[in-house]
Amino acid sequence: MTNIDLKTEFPLQTNLCHLNHAAVGPWPYRTMLAIKQFAEENCNQGSLSYKRWMGKELYLRKQLQTLLNAQSTQEIALLKNTSEALSIVAYGLDWQVGNNIVIPAEEFPSNRIVWQSLTDKYGVEVRLAHFSTNETPEESIVKLTDHNTKLISVSSVQYATGLVIDLQKLGLYCNKKNIFFCVDAIQSLCALPIDVQQISADFVMADGHKWMLAPEGLAVFYCKAQHLEKLKLYQYGWHMTQDSGNYTTQHWQVAESARRFECGSPNMLGIHALSASLSLFEEVGLEKVKQCILDNTEYLFAQLSKLPEIELLTETTKGRYAGIVNFRLREGNQDKLFNFLTKQRVICAQRGDGIRFSPHFYTRKEKLDQAIGYLKSYIK
Numbered sequence: 146m147t148n149i150d151l152k153t154e155f156p157l158q159t160n161l162c163h164l165n166h167a168a169v170g171p172w173p174y175r176t177m178l179a180i181k182q183f184a185e186e187n188c189n190q191g192s193l194s195y196k197r198w199m200g201k202e203l204y205l206r207k208q209l210q211t212l213l214n215a216q217s218t219q220e221i222a223l224l225k226n227t228s229e230a231l232s233i234v235a236y237g238l239d240w241q242v243g244n245n246i247v248i249p250a251e252e253f254p255s256n257r258i259v260w261q262s263l264t265d266k267y268g269v270e271v272r273l274a275h276f277s278t279n280e281t282p283e284e285s286i287v288k289l290t291d292h293n294t295k296l297i298s299v300s301s302v303q304y305a306t307g308l309v310i311d312l313q314k315l316g317l318y319c320n321k322k323n324i325f326f327c328v329d330a331i332q333s334l335c336a337l338p339i340d341v342q343q344i345s346a347d348f349v350m351a352d353g354h355k356w357m358l359a360p361e362g363l364a365v366f367y368c369k370a371q372h373l374e375k376l377k378l379y380q381y382g383w384h385m386t387q388d389s390g391n392y393t394t395q396h397w398q399v400a401e402s403a404r405r406f407e408c409g410s411p412n413m414l415g416i417h418a419l420s421a422s423l424s425l426f427e428e429v430g431l432e433k434v435k436q437c438i439l440d441n442t443e444y445l446f447a448q449l450s451k452l453p454e455i456e457l458l459t460e461t462t463k464g465r466y467a468g469i470v471n472f473r474l475r476e477g478n479q480d481k482l483f484n485f486l487t488k489q490r491v492i493c494a495q496r497g498d499g500i501r502f503s504p505h506f507y508t509r510k511e512k513l514d515q516a517i518g519y520l521k522s523y524i525k
């Protein structure tokens with residue numbers, strides 16, 4: 146990290162506290178440059194260098210394979226967003242009446258609605274695991290499973306409370322019980338390291354616009370090689386065929402790789418941008434990124450716990466928090482506080498029962514102090 150000038154990479158206005166990476170992250174300077182260069186090239190040369198762009202697409206697949214520790218790029222698809230990837234799993238698997246799916250009760254709607262949509266169509270039951278202090282989140286999930294459970298789907302980090310799920314534990318359980326394990330990783334990819342093999346995941350997905358610091362509209366979808374043929378396809382086009390450059394053949398076949406889920410033209414602008422953003426994380430290293438994020442979270446925990454008027458809603462046990470800190474006023478109007486913070490240019494969000502701060506690895510302590518200072522001035 147010593148070689149990277151974080152002030153250059155993140156030239157955010159000084160009167161701004163950007164604590165909203167769990168919603169939409171800002172683009173690093175290098176990503177802005179990659180987008181600008183791509184736009185200039187398009188404007189000046191059109192598609193003259195399309196072959197080179199295809200090279201970038203292949204390179205991005207390799208970057209994502211490394212990021213996830215997938216076995217090969219064959220397991221990586223580039224999709225529109227997390228919801229599209231979840232839909233590919235939901236509508237690709239073969240459901241029987243009476244099958245059930247277990248998810249946490251307070252999941253982000255993308256990882257709930259898609260499963261609930263199967264109920265009327267296929268008679269699939271969606272079971273909601275309510276977390277409590279009496280048991281671990283994994284126990285709450287596992288106790289709802291039975292011999293009819295076909296899939297467990299969880300966000301790696303819960304979007305509102307910031308709770309970190311023990312993916313390895315759940316993955317092992319799923320593996321043992323022959324249950325598909327699906328992980329919405331949008332709230333942890335490029336905040337915490339992930340290893341899809343170690344956690345025994347069958348499907349993992351995440352759009353790039355949060356912790357990955359890339360634009361909206363380009364997501365990674367990991368599908369374990371042995372499941373590629375299990376997912377029924379319902380979108381078709383030229384890009385998903387094995388020999389996608391052959392436009393005249395009448396004897397096409399679906400690509401053997403996860404490219405089979407990409408029906409049409411790739412999002413080349415998004416590909417250039419996401420690749421640039423990932424290069425930053427490669428240089429910094431994900432262990433370092435994680436350390437800095439946890440450090441910021443712990444700093445916020447410490448500052449917020451000094452304020453008796455504030456109730457911390459995020460679990461503070463080590464291993465159970467990542468980049469999200471959620472809190473509320475014990476008494477008083479939360480909307481008013483949120484509006485006040487927004488007016489002070491503290492970019493944050495209202496999620497669950499509280500206000501969500503989500504600083505990234507590059508966020509300096511003085512920015513956290515600034516935000517806490519505004520919070521104090523509101524309380525007093």
Ligand SMILES: Cc1ncc(COP(=O)(O)O)c(C=O)c1O
Binds near residue numbers: 168253255304
């Ligand atoms: C857990 C989780 N999943 C998914 C999404 C977004 O899904 P998509 O990429 O389809 O917009 C969010 C956004 O807030 C989220 O927090």
